[in-house]
Amino acid sequence: MFNFRDISLFAVSAALSVCVSTSAQAGEVNLYTSNSEDAVALVLDALAEQAPDIKVNVIGGGSGSLLRRIDAEKSAPAADLFWSSGFSTLAGFSQLFDQYESPEVDNLLPALQAREEAWTGTNTHVMVLMVNADVLDSDTPSSWEDLMDPAWKGKVTIADPANSSSAYAQLYGIYKLYGEDGVRALADVVEVQGSTSGVYKAVAQGEYPVGMTMEYAAQRYVAGGQDEVSLIYPSDGTFLSPEGMALIKDGRNPEDAKRVYDLLLSKDLQQQLFALTFRRPSRGDLDEAIAASGLPLMKDLKIIDVDQAVAGDERERLLELWSEARG
Template sequence: MLKKCRLLSLLLIPVSFLVKPAAAAEVVLYSSNNVETVNRVVELFTKKNPDIKVSVVRAGTGALMQRIKAEAANPLGDIFWSGGLATIAEFKAQLDPYASPQANTVAAAYRGPNGLWLGTNVHVNVLMVNARQVTDGALPKSWSDLSDPRWKGRLVIPDPERTSASFVALYGIRQTLGKAMLSRIARNATIVGTTSAAYDGVAKGEFAVALTMEYAAYEYVAGGLKEIKLVYPSEGTFMSVEGMALIKGAKHPAEARKLYEFLASKEAQTDIFKSAFRRPLRTDIDVSTLSTLPALSAVKVVPLDEEKMSQDRAAFLAEWREIISAR
């Protein structure tokens, strides 16, 4: 009789005590974007998806892609946003193909094979000049102007091994103007470890000129710093296209696709431009109507072969190290 009572007591335990509650939905975002941009995106996304928690891991593009590769057997991230397509392409074995309904808003050249990645925004390489620091002549108008000895110690360039946009610009200079010109420019330059160290240095007057990205320089212009000028080099500049990708074997694939679609949307990309001045790749957004920046069609751009650039990356960086060590 006692055994029957115990059995009956077990049967009467509320089901809620026996069933574990479902884990809250989560997505792990690996991002090389700055804190402000990432925070803005997370804020907008969670307003639309309050049931999904976004966890963020921030680092440089190269470091994050290496981390994704190292974690291949047990992925800890779900989605990567955003980094240079040349760098992303090197790690395509770690990516999961996805056919986004919004992919056709981006030119085919910026979409990965079988949907392995999708271009989100484009960085246009510019010269950021602090006019107050240029009292001995005209502002530079071209890449080749940077080889003039008067820029010695006054030019700052981010390390191309650590920043994908700097790699694209220096690789482009090497391809179009040759190794000798790249070497003469490098002799005048101070090399810094981060992109922010370059544009902050010019804004503070520590340097006169930085090789940097349009959005970074324009933040100071939009902020009212009248001495900051953007120069689009006369030989033509280079674009560093950034994109996003889903991580193969991700633990939260459905949530990752939701965030992917949000990042691809016109709403999100327009907001990111308004708040961070990052040119969207969507063909239905014209930044010249939202800012004083020129339309991309008005900028002389020298096209670079993304696949060849990816293949040449290791060799170029080895050559760059030789150039720097020989200064």
């Protein structure tokens, strides 16, 4: 069975120094990342081969907590590069970043180029329902609206939208489809996990029959042979959560950080990351790899359009509504 490992606080590899110094030297990049340990290890291996003169120090954690850390450090930044979080979450921290247009940007899907923003898209998440048939004692839900039925109370789990950019994307999508009443109905039903990984782990382990999560996370269990797990693309439409990375304003080694940035957008590395993690790449020239994985192409999904800037602007108000509805 596939073992989905979270990134540890310090991801360890031969190319990695775990002690982040606030006086980083030339050829040294301090990377704050919410990505999984295996994804980080792949990137570090690629850097060791393609940019051996760069030493990468990694601090891992949840996207929300890392962004708050960057904000706390803004008077003396320790990080050079942040990878990654949802666009709507990044919008709330845009003052912390320096804009950089990588030479790879032209190869990205238009919606992920983010040319007017202080970040660039690295991948996009598709929101799905993750179902464990072994503990499902009723019909399989086919839509987000199905989950609002009180009969599902205590049987559905979601990450905390205040700390998870993907959970916020799910919450905002529900709000866009069903308004404040939909948010309140969902709040009455779901049980909240403290982290994004808590959702797919709980469903995979049979603690809940249904989880609101990201396509890639559920697919890794399917690909790993866990036959009782399946993905449902809701009939009322799904939501995308594009993720981006950004250079930290006043980071100590911006030029080396840009080299790492460019590598993360390169075709070869994005294809490798997709093969490893099933995170849909931001590049527009990898449809063949996506089709070969067994995942549907984006054109075959019902996508609910979300203005990420508006989602970012409404974040504080919507989280207040969610907190009130949760009691």
